[in-house]
Amino acid sequence: MKRNDFFNFIKKETEKCVNCGKCKSVCDMYKNLREEEYSPRGLVQLARRLNEIKNTQQSKILEYFYTCFLCGKCSIRCPAEVQILNVIISARALLSEHSKVLTNLNQFKNKNLKIKIKKILSGESFSSLEKLKKLKNYNPRSSSLFFPGCFLSDDYLKFLERSEFNFTLDENIGCCGYLALASGFIDIFENEKKRLEKVIRARRIERIITACPHCFYVLNVWHDYRDREIILLDNTDAEKCPECVLGFNQTDFTCTGFGGLLPLLNPEIFSRLKEQNKFFPKCSLSKKVGE
Ligand code: SF4
Ligand code: SF4
Known part of the structure; x- marks a missing residue:
């Protein structure tokens, strides 16, 4: 996949998010860290604004995406069928130069x-x-x-x-x-x-x-x-x-x-x-x- 494919996929998926927060209730990482940035909803919102994020902030943002352990429970829970897991992987791909x-x-x-x-x-x-x-x-x-x-x-x-x-x-x-x-x-x-x-x-x-x-x-x-x-x-x-x-x-x-x-x-x-x-x-x- 090319850079543009990841952007387009993220755009298509994150636009479906209705901000309900249901994905947060199943995320073990969020339950432990208790910070929105580490929650699936937070990550979906960050991904949605990825092209607005300044270069100097991208390394920190990648750390948020890297913290998710890709269990996939949020994707199953989401009523809007946002492919959260695949959005997170796509965001990592776009930010990987800061890895x-x-x-x-x-x-x-x-x-x-x-x-x-x-x-x-x-x-x-x-x-x-x-x-x-x-x-x-x-x-x-x-x-x-x-x-x-x-x-x-x-x-x-x-x-x-x-x-x-x-x-x-x-x-x-x-x-x-x-x-x-x-x-x-x-x-x-x-x-x-x-x-x-x-x-x-x-x-x-x-x-x-x-x-x-x-x-x-x-x-x-x-x-x-x-x-x-x-x-x-x-x-x-x-x-x-x-x-x-x-x-x-x-x-x-x-x-x-x-x-x-x-x-x-x-x-x-x-x-x-x-x-x-x-x-x-x-x-x-x-x-x-x-x-
Ligand atoms: S895939 Fe990541 S964000 Fe989703 S529930 Fe699992 S740890 Fe949380
Ligand atoms: S469950 Fe789906 S629609 Fe609701 S906040 Fe999470 S990603 Fe958005």
Whole structure:
């Protein structure tokens, strides 16, 4: 997508907002921070006036957009059907030149995590698929591709093995692009999208299966696979979302959404919430958001 596409999308969506505030009542971030700028309604209003915001203020504004952990509950709640989640991502894309994500990443103490995130952001393919090839329903000739996501957990193997699907794998698919997307790095995201499209076409894949709610959302909403089936495996008995390793490694967050990225996107707010020790958002990244 180009800059103008994001502006047009934001304009079209934010004009639908009737200012009712219903989205605020479901936002865990707002409930904790209690400031309008961090609420979905506040973010919709900021997005609406994005082209009036002076360059010197844009860095601060991006911090507001970065604080949302993209759970998607507000979009579901909105009676005017404003696509709030996608408005927030679009605003991040427009403001990404002010991003401090890479600087924040360099502050991380966990070296392995730092290396892995850099790889994700550079579009490298990195998940080891050997364990998956040992599952009884692995079939290299299947037209159903399993999309492992960035942090392949043993839970995922369990979900896949008990599912009804035979599946194939591909070493080249890498990340769905969610980290780049959440950071507003649209060029990186577009490259990751193209790489996956190439695999899907070359392998004549008819169905994409994932165990990760983030991949499911990104594949459904930001990729173009409307002619293919995308399946989210039943993950209801997962102990925790393996994608949230950033947050889980450092806090007691029970969030199962993009909340895990907060130390990377907005470390200041992350520290504030950590000190309060009462931030327990529940993610709604499920079929409802993607469908
Ligand atoms: S996506 Fe979730 S965290 Fe973000 S504004 Fe909406 S409800 Fe709040
Ligand atoms: S629920 Fe929808 S219409 Fe109401 S304030 Fe939020 S974005 Fe606007």
